[in-house]
Amino acid sequence: MTQEPADDIVDATYCALCKHGYAELTMQDIADECDKSKAALHYHFDSKQALLETFLDGLLDDFETRIADLDGDDPVERLFDLVDTALTPPTDDDDESPDAEFKTAVLELKAQAPYEPIYRERLSAFDQRLQARIESLVAEGIDQGLIVAERDPSDVATFVKTYLTGAQTRFVATGASFEESRRLLHEYVRTELLVDGEAEVPA
């Protein structure tokens, strides 16, 4: 078995992004987080962009695993779990938590996407995976008679992912509450999608 020192570097990138943000991030910051020299970093990655490309690929894998394995006994419960996963408040209810800072770094990457095709490509891959997952949940929900048959799974998926993106942006830009964003999306799902309306109130 060969070692994968690049894995340490990817972990260190998360910590460095949380501490410094994207705009200020240097290869030295990442080197400091994993006790490696800048030269060792450059042995694996030509540039900050190349490193972040690998980092985003790792996040995408984690994301796929997470949304493939949602909690719930039926597609509607799994849809609520997906919403709650996307709109979980930072761990310590404090904008200064690493999780809040990571969300800020992700928004910085989104704002760089028009200038960096590799970011746009990765962000589009996230967007497509999320689209496919919500679409399949809504289609299953319709098949099982839980979701109104007139709803178009593709339209619902685009609408929901647009809303989720907005909730994440508003959290970073204005400190908007994830709890409120989540409550309103739950309400949309209940009143707009479910056959059984108010009966399907999640815990």
Next chain:
Amino acid sequence: MTQEPADDIVDATYCALCKHGYAELTMQDIADECDKSKAALHYHFDSKQALLETFLDGLLDDFETRIADLDGDDPVERLFDLVDTALTPPTDDDDESPDAEFKTAVLELKAQAPYEPIYRERLSAFDQRLQARIESLVAEGIDQGLIVAERDPSDVATFVKTYLTGAQTRFVATGASFEESRRLLHEYVRTELLVDGEAEVPA
């Protein structure tokens, strides 16, 4: 009457932001856009942040004027006009237009908000103005029997503005189509808010 040379500087800031983006923007770039020296710029503004603060105040004034004066014969038509204003595609259908680049610069500012309290304060002011305007349109719509009485104007306003924010972020991050985002929000308004449902299809 005194001249307001600061006005030229604010106009130049728009052009410079479109050309260079926020992260790369320098006082020299702005000076170049208005044929002033950097020293002349510093006479009016201590820093890039101070200049952008004034710039954001100007945008906020324009935004208030625009959303106070929406087209339409009733509150529902005015709500559709507000949606269309927020989700107008860049002028030449090309991601390289100044309008598309300005949307990118605004997203960069949003991503800087956790680090720059003056940006967060201004962005929160936009958010609050938009909230108040949508709330008042929905409340009027309910009063006039056009919008379902059970809808809570404050919840609808938060939901719609979250969606609008998401559409703008997705445009920058992944090139998502404003036309599609707009179509889906129109559909939400018709099916979820209007008493008269499908009858109220806007042109």
